[in-house]
Amino acid sequence: MSVADPTALTAAGAVAALRRGDLSAGELFDAYRAAANSDELNAYLWVADAPAAPAPNAPLAGVPIAVKDLFCTEGIPSQAGSKILEGYRPPYTASVVARLAEAGAPLLGKTNQDEFAMGSSNENSAFGPVLNPWDRTRVPGGSSGGSAAAVAAGSAPWALGTDTGGSIRQPAALCGIVGLKPTYGTVSRYGMIAFASSLDQAGPLTRDVTDAALLLGQMVGHDHRDSTSVGFPGQVDTPSARRLDGIRLGVPEELSGEGIAIDPGVLASFEATLKLAEQLGASVQTCRLPHAPHALSAYYVLAPAEASSNLARYDGVRYGARSEHEGDLVEMYTRTRSESFGSEVKRRIMLGTYSLSSGYYDAYYGRAQRVRTKIAEDFHAAFADFDFVVTPTSPTVAFELGAKTADPLSMYLNDYCTVPMSLAGIPAISIPCGLSDDLPVGFQLAGPAFSENAMLDAAFALEQAIAFDASGARTSA
Amino acid sequence: MTEYEPVIGLEIHVQLATQTKMFCGCALSFGEQPNTRTCPVCLGLPGALPLPNERAIHFGLMIGLAVDSELAPRSIFHRKNYFYPDLPKGYQISQYDEPLCRGGRLGDVRIHRVHLEDDAAKLVHAGSSGRIHGSQSSVVDFNRGGTPLAEIVTEPDVRSAAQAREWLTLLRTTLRQLGVSDVNMEEGSLRCDANISIRPVGESALGTKTELKNMNSFRFIERGINAEVARQEGLLEAGDIVTQETLHFDPRTESITSMRSKEEAHDYRYLPEPDLVPVAITTRMLDDARDAMPELPAAREERLEGLGIAAANARQLAWRSELGDYFEAALEAGDASLDPQPLANWVCNELVARVGEEDPAASRVAPEALAKLVGLVDAKDVTVSNAKVVLDRLVADGGDPAAIVEAEGLGALGGGDDALDPIVEAALAANADAAEKIRAGNMKAIGAIIGHVMRETKGRADGGEVTRIVREKLGV
Numbered sequence: 001m002s003v004a005d006p007t008a009l010t011a012a013g014a015v016a017a018l019r020r021g022d023l024s025a026g027e028l029f030d031a032y033r034a035a036a037n038s039d040e041l042n043a044y045l046w047v048a049d050a051p052a053a054p055a056p057n058a059p060l061a062g063v064p065i066a067v068k069d070l071f072c073t074e075g076i077p078s079q080a081g082s083k084i085l086e087g088y089r090p091p092y093t094a095s096v097v098a099r100l101a102e103a104g105a106p107l108l109g110k111t112n113q114d115e116f117a118m119g120s121s122n123e124n125s126a127f128g129p130v131l132n133p134w135d136r137t138r139v140p141g142g143s144s145g146g147s148a149a150a151v152a153a154g155s156a157p158w159a160l161g162t163d164t165g166g167s168i169r170q171p172a173a174l175c176g177i178v179g180l181k182p183t184y185g186t187v188s189r190y191g192m193i194a195f196a197s198s199l200d201q202a203g204p205l206t207r208d209v210t211d212a213a214l215l216l217g218q219m220v221g222h223d224h225r226d227s228t229s230v231g232f233p234g235q236v237d238t239p240s241a242r243r244l245d246g247i248r249l250g251v252p253e254e255l256s257g258e259g260i261a262i263d264p265g266v267l268a269s270f271e272a273t274l275k276l277a278e279q280l281g282a283s284v285q286t287c288r289l290p291h292a293p294h295a296l297s298a299y300y301v302l303a304p305a306e307a308s309s310n311l312a313r314y315d316g317v318r319y320g321a322r323s324e325h326e327g328d329l330v331e332m333y334t335r336t337r338s339e340s341f342g343s344e345v346k347r348r349i350m351l352g353t354y355s356l357s358s359g360y361y362d363a364y365y366g367r368a369q370r371v372r373t374k375i376a377e378d379f380h381a382a383f384a385d386f387d388f389v390v391t392p393t394s395p396t397v398a399f400e401l402g403a404k405t406a407d408p409l410s411m412y413l414n415d416y417c418t419v420p421m422s423l424a425g426i427p428a429i430s431i432p433c434g435l436s437d438d439l440p441v442g443f444q445l446a447g448p449a450f451s452e453n454a455m456l457d458a459a460f461a462l463e464q465a466i467a468f469d470a471s472g473a474r475t476s477a
Numbered sequence: 478m479t480e481y482e483p484v485i486g487l488e489i490h491v492q493l494a495t496q497t498k499m500f501c502g503c504a505l506s507f508g509e510q511p512n513t514r515t516c517p518v519c520l521g522l523p524g525a526l527p528l529p530n531e532r533a534i535h536f537g538l539m540i541g542l543a544v545d546s547e548l549a550p551r552s553i554f555h556r557k558n559y560f561y562p563d564l565p566k567g568y569q570i571s572q573y574d575e576p577l578c579r580g581g582r583l584g585d586v587r588i589h590r591v592h593l594e595d596d597a598a599k600l601v602h603a604g605s606s607g608r609i610h611g612s613q614s615s616v617v618d619f620n621r622g623g624t625p626l627a628e629i630v631t632e633p634d635v636r637s638a639a640q641a642r643e644w645l646t647l648l649r650t651t652l653r654q655l656g657v658s659d660v661n662m663e664e665g666s667l668r669c670d671a672n673i674s675i676r677p678v679g680e681s682a683l684g685t686k687t688e689l690k691n692m693n694s695f696r697f698i699e700r701g702i703n704a705e706v707a708r709q710e711g712l713l714e715a716g717d718i719v720t721q722e723t724l725h726f727d728p729r730t731e732s733i734t735s736m737r738s739k740e741e742a743h744d745y746r747y748l749p750e751p752d753l754v755p756v757a758i759t760t761r762m763l764d765d766a767r768d769a770m771p772e773l774p775a776a777r778e779e780r781l782e783g784l785g786i787a788a789a790n791a792r793q794l795a796w797r798s799e800l801g802d803y804f805e806a807a808l809e810a811g812d813a814s815l816d817p818q819p820l821a822n823w824v825c826n827e828l829v830a831r832v833g834e835e836d837p838a839a840s841r842v843a844p845e846a847l848a849k850l851v852g853l854v855d856a857k858d859v860t861v862s863n864a865k866v867v868l869d870r871l872v873a874d875g876g877d878p879a880a881i882v883e884a885e886g887l888g889a890l891g892g893g894d895d896a897l898d899p900i901v902e903a904a905l906a907a908n909a910d911a912a913e914k915i916r917a918g919n920m921k922a923i924g925a926i927i928g929h930v931m932r933e934t935k936g937r938a939d940g941g942e943v944t945r946i947v948r949e950k951l952g953v
Binding site: 189 | 753
């Protein structure tokens with residue numbers, strides 16, 4: 001083996017090494033499997049045995065991928081981080097996972113997550129919290145905490161996550177890696193255990209922007225099994241921009257100034273990045289997203305409402321946990337769900353049920369939908385004058401385990417800057433832009449629908465200029 | 478005692494005869510082994526997503542066209558949420574305030590709406606009654622779950638149980654003509670619930686309504702409605718009030734028991750189905766639906782009346798499609814000179830009396846045979862009463878009417894040949910008093926003469942001919 005540490009390569013680097021013959025797919029997989037099996041961050045819930053060899057011209061050449069627990073993988077536990085699905089093995093595989101496997105990215109393992117994707121710290125998992133590789137007393141972010149930690153620590157070359165209100169971008173920011181939420185509809189949701197159907201999107205968590213583009217390219221595309229699926233126009237290109245000349249960046253007053261409690265260290269890192277962008281030729285100005293301050297409220301009406309309906313199927317009748325207690329149908333339902341759902345899930349189901357109930361629908365769900373439309377319109381208007389809207393991804397760096405679990409609202413505020421893009425269905429990417437108190441800070445770019453190529457290019461140029469050092473997270477081989 | 482009138486609205490669920498289920502590619506099931514027509518979608522497995530059935534929407538549009546509904550340019554699916562083991566996702570995908578079809582009319586009943594949804598699975602309760610009460614356990618068969626349903630809701634225009642039954646017959650005929658469903662109540666492809674209230678005659682305000690379920694034949698629907706109307710009348714007469722509730726009709730005992738009171742009524746927490754995009758009707762879809770429309774009962778009724786058929790017969794032939802099909806086959810097979818109205822009369826009365834509810838096409842009377850028989854009557858080659866005898870033979874053994882007439886000597890006498898003349902002579906001679914009365918102007922007395930002739934000829938004489946000959950001979 002002429003590669004000393006295969007896990008030190010980026011995914012693109014590994015593809016190149018595999019193609020050159022410096023490395024075999026089997027060697028690469030073994031190295032990652034060993035790393036995953038010795039993971040101490042609780043990032044993995046299941047690790048694979050050796051896979052079949054990749055097809056000869058497979059675009060991803062056999063670089064394995066860690067997949068968030070909520071993606072159905074045939075015959076393999078797919079639990080969405082929940083006790084109610086503990087040990088559940090689906091009879092089918094999610095479309096995007098199957099697509100990636102066929103493209104040459106076999107399954108490395110299933111990663112830990114907040115239960116049913118509800119959370120921003122991975123402390124809501126029924127299988128224990130995930131630790132941040134930068135500081136094991138701190139959270140990696142959520143809900144795709146396991147995927148983010150694995151990529152940051154180097155026990156996976158890349159990973160699949162899902163983003164409903166920020167669950168790819170925020171953990172990417174807290175773990176110092178790249179996370180991308182694609183345009184809603186461009187990646188199939190078939191086989192993704194649902195949280196909020198109109199918001200959930202699968203996306204890549206990677207070490208750099210090039211890897212994100214490489215992975216995204218194999219993920220997008222129409223899937224007839226998902227009625228909300230749309231085709232991606234053209235293909236995802238390899239980003240190459242070095243400069244940002246002519247690029248207009250808009251900084252929304254509402255999401256980065258007064259009015260939202262952003263850590264001074266995060267703000268400093270964010271503003272330094274804006275200066276860097278100007279040096280690369282971008283223009284940076286404030287823009288307005290007048291309804292953005294209401295995004296979090298609208299989100300926490302809409303998402304729980306859809307979740308209350310999506311999670312009704314977990315009733316103990318056909319699969320998953322069923323309460324041992326004897327009793328009639330209603331008792332079985334009540335006990336099964338009370339015993340096996342975590343408290344954040346129950347909280348959101350109750351919120352969602354309430355906001356859909358007779359007499360309240362218009363005041364809550366109906367109104368939240370109208371606010372959502374307003375937010376989408378705000379972005380649309382902003383993009384008339386700006387190429388991208390930029391914000392800090394998260395108001396804080398990684399916080400300590402247990403710091404926010406007592407107050408759900410304080411936990412929800414983590415998504416303040418990411419939720420508006422989810423509501424609007426537009427793509428957004430988080431890249432690491434610096435450190436604050438030795439912990440990573442994330443920089444978010446959001447673009448119009450289907451602008452992934454331009455967005456990846458801009459992110460790439462910035463990434464090169466930032467030259468972020470991620471070694472603080474890597475576990476030594 | 479106050480006179481009350483029933484005010485009834487009907488809610489009909491029709492299983493659509495598509496190849497596959499409403500939201501997945503599983504084939505529809507007809508009595509297969511349990512849980513063999515399932516997939517992640519209709520089992521409600523985690524991560525599965527629905528996919529609308531194009532043909533079901535096509536059938537929905539056809540139903541809308543048949544009842545003159547307004548077809549929504551854009552309609553959406555909604556989730557109807559509740560917990561029950563026959564509902565794997567914990568919600569049904571249905572339509573709420575933006576249905577496929579709005580308004581319309583069929584016969585004398587207005588349609589409120591038509592929408593699409595998927596059927597629940599089948600629960601089997603292990604216990605003596607087969608009902609959930611008193612059963613030890615229940616099992617679920619998901620084969621049926623996901624079958625496409627069209628739900629048709631009428632306005633409360635029905636005023637009696639008999640009218641409900643008659644209208645449902647028209648609906649069933651219409652749906653069968655469309656080819657969108659087997660519409661068989663015994664097999665469950667047609668289900669009907671009734672919303673029933675009563676009010677004093679002359680009042681326009683509506684009384685409190687109840688919902689009556691589990692009537693699984695037209696006969697039971699009629700009985701159920703009558704029983705519920707009587708029950709409500711009894712309550713009001715006793716000074717009680719009618720409570721809004723869902724009731725279960727037991728056809729064996731004809732008793733009505735409460736299923737759910739208003740307090741226990743479900744709040745379905747409808748929300749627009751986020752996994753599906755709106756259904757936007759294209760010109761192509763409309764054209765396809767229009768092109769697929771067959772002749773409907775109302776149009777058929779009008780066309781038959783245009784042929785000179787009496788209104789009552791035209792209605793019967795149009796509303797019972799097998800009867801109409803048989804009639805048209807007979808008309809086609811007959812001579813060009815065959816008058817449609819007598820043929821219609823024979824089909825609607827004599828034939829129906831002999832085949833009952835069965836499809837006449839399945840009987841031994843070939844349409845051409847009936848046409849021929851009616852032709853023979855028309856030509857006075859056989860009397861009406863003997864023709865009925867011939868029909869009995871045809872029903873029993875099939876065959877050719879002319880051959881039967883020949884074989885059994887049933888041919889008519891009179892109408893030109895001289896065989897009748899001497900017989901009438903003999904009758905007049907044997908009934909001299911009657912002959913006198915006739916000569917004196919009392920035509921009623923001819924009955925005795927005709928009776929004599931009929932006996933002598935074993936019914937083969939044509940009554941009109943006999944009368945003519947008598948008049949001639951007696952000079953009246």
